[in-house]
Structures are given as structure tokens and as C-alpha cells.
Amino acid sequence: MTTEPLDDTAFDVPEDAAPSRCPECGRPFVREELLALHRGYDHADTLGETAIAAFEDAYEAESDRLNVFRLKALLALIVLYFLLLMTYALV
Numbered sequence: 001m002t003t004e005p006l007d008d009t010a011f012d013v014p015e016d017a018a019p020s021r022c023p024e025c026g027r028p029f030v031r032e033e034l035l036a037l038h039r040g041y042d043h044a045d046t047l048g049e050t051a052i053a054a055f056e057d058a059y060e061a062e063s064d065r066l067n068v069f070r071l072k073a074l075l076a077l078i079v080l081y082f083l084l085l086m087t088y089a090l091v
Contacts, residue, residue, distance in 0.1 A: 011027070011028055013028050017030075020032055020035045021035075022035060022038055022039060022042075022043070024039070024042075024043045024046060025042070025043070032054075033058040033061065033062070034058075036051070036054040036055045036057070036058040037055065037058050037059065037062065039051055039055060040052070040055030040056075040058070040059065
């Protein structure tokens with residue numbers, strides 16, 4: 001793991017953007033929650049209590065969004081299955 005800050009050429013950062021940067025590696029992030037997740041996964045040994053709490057909150061929010069996506073995808077597959085089944089039955 002590198003400790004020197006990365007330059008923005010390694011990432012697609014717009015010139016007018018002011019991204020949040022990881023204090024450990026300098027990697028830019030669009031949202032604070034993404035920064036908290038990155039720090040929790042890649043720099044967990046250097047985090048304080050507030051950073052750990054931010055990671056846990058971001059992780060829980062991301063897990064909730066992922067579960068909603070999974071339910072929507074399952075519903076879409078079920079609807080598609082029955083539409084194809086009914087089409088096959090009619091033809």
C-alpha cells in the first residue's frame with residue numbers, strides 16, 4: 001500500500017470538482033460515504049472512533065440500498081418469467 005498521495009491522472013476527476021480525499025492515500029471520492037467506506041476497508045487500522053462510526057453508518061446504508069436493489073431485481077425476474085410463461089401458453 002502506498003503512503004504518498006496519488007495524482008488525479010489515475011482517476012477520472014473533473015477539473016472543476018472538489019472531491020473529498022482520503023487522508024491516508026490521497027485518493028479522491030465524489031461522496032463522503034464512499035470515502036468512509038474506502039477508509040473502513042483499506043485503512044481500518046488507522047481509524048478513530050468517529051471514522052469507524054461513519055464507516056458503519058455508510059456500510060449499513062449501502063447494505064440497505066443493495067437489499068432494495070435485490071428485491072427489485074427479483075420482482076422484475078418474476079414478472080418477466082410469468083410474462084414469458086403466459087406468452088408461451090397463448091402461442
